[in-house]
Amino acid sequence: GQNIDQPTEMTATEGAIVQINCTYQTSGFNGLFWYQQHAGEAPTFLSYNVLDGLEEKGRFSSFLSRSKGYSYLLLKELQMKDSASYLCAVRLSGAGSYQLTFGKGTKLSVIP
Amino acid sequence: DTGVSQDPRHKITKRGQNVTFRCDPISEHNRLYWYRQTLGQGPEFLTYFQNEAQLEKSRLLSDRFSAERPKGSFSTLEIQRTEQGDSAMYLCASSSGTGGYEQYFGPGTRLTVT
Numbered sequence: 271g272q273n274i275d276q277p278t279e280m281t282a283t284e285g286a287i288v289q290i291n292c293t294y295q296t297s298g299f300n301g302l303f304w305y306q307q308h309a310g311e312a313p314t315f316l317s318y319n320v321l322d323g324l325e326e327k328g329r330f331s332s333f334l335s336r337s338k339g340y341s342y343l344l345l346k347e348l349q350m351k352d353s354a355s356y357l358c359a360v361r362l363s364g365a366g367s368y369q370l371t372f373g374k375g376t377k378l379s380v381i382p
Numbered sequence: 383d384t385g386v387s388q389d390p391r392h393k394i395t396k397r398g399q400n401v402t403f404r405c406d407p408i409s410e411h412n413r414l415y416w417y418r419q420t421l422g423q424g425p426e427f428l429t430y431f432q433n434e435a436q437l438e439k440s441r442l443l444s445d446r447f448s449a450e451r452p453k454g455s456f457s458t459l460e461i462q463r464t465e466q467g468d469s470a471m472y473l474c475a476s477s478s479g480t481g482g483y484e485q486y487f488g489p490g491t492r493l494t495v496t
Binding site: 312313314315318368 | 425
């Protein structure tokens with residue numbers, strides 16, 4: 271089976287930096303996605319990593335280590351609007367390579 | 383580009399009734415996906431279309447569920463003889479056939495079975 275783990279909840283202060291970790295054990299791997307989901311809304315795409323290393327996009331960065339089955343999402347200069355759930359999702363290889371397998375999400379609360 | 387749209391946004395039905403949801407993907411996207419999400423969980427894959435062909439189906443998709451994409455554009459998801467366990471958010475996503483693999487999600491249809 272596929273296993274994707276992320277912390278259930280995190281709290282951070284406005285203006286700070288927060289790192290949300292994701293570990294995965296999957297039968298095949300073809301890339302890792304991060305999505306943001308505000309309560310009651312659809313997930314929105316944040317980043318896609320397929321090679322090891324750090325991808326930076328504005329205040330958000332995502333890191334991948336394929337050998338360790340590990341990724342993190344780094345959010346800098348936190349704003350109140352960043353309060354949301356952050357979903358880690360793996361794209362498998364072979365059969366099923368177009369579907370995404372999601373973790374349960376990490377609910378981030380940004381406090382003043 | 384108007385994004386992925388879904389209709390209806392909310393549906394309340396009684397157990398045993400049939401329901402049908404519609405998804406209109408981003409116009410140039412040839413790949414379309416259905417997911418189901420319950421509270422506190424990430425989306426779970428249900429099925430995938432490339433153009434009009436249904437290429438993948440999850441074991442979650444029981445015989446009561448059927449999906450179509452007759453002309454390779456919009457898609458419908460039908461649930462027959464609904465059960466209370468079917469209550470969830472049903473999300474549709476689409477992606478381009480070229481370039482990146484990111485999927486763009488619609489606002490979802492929230493189904494409540496009473």
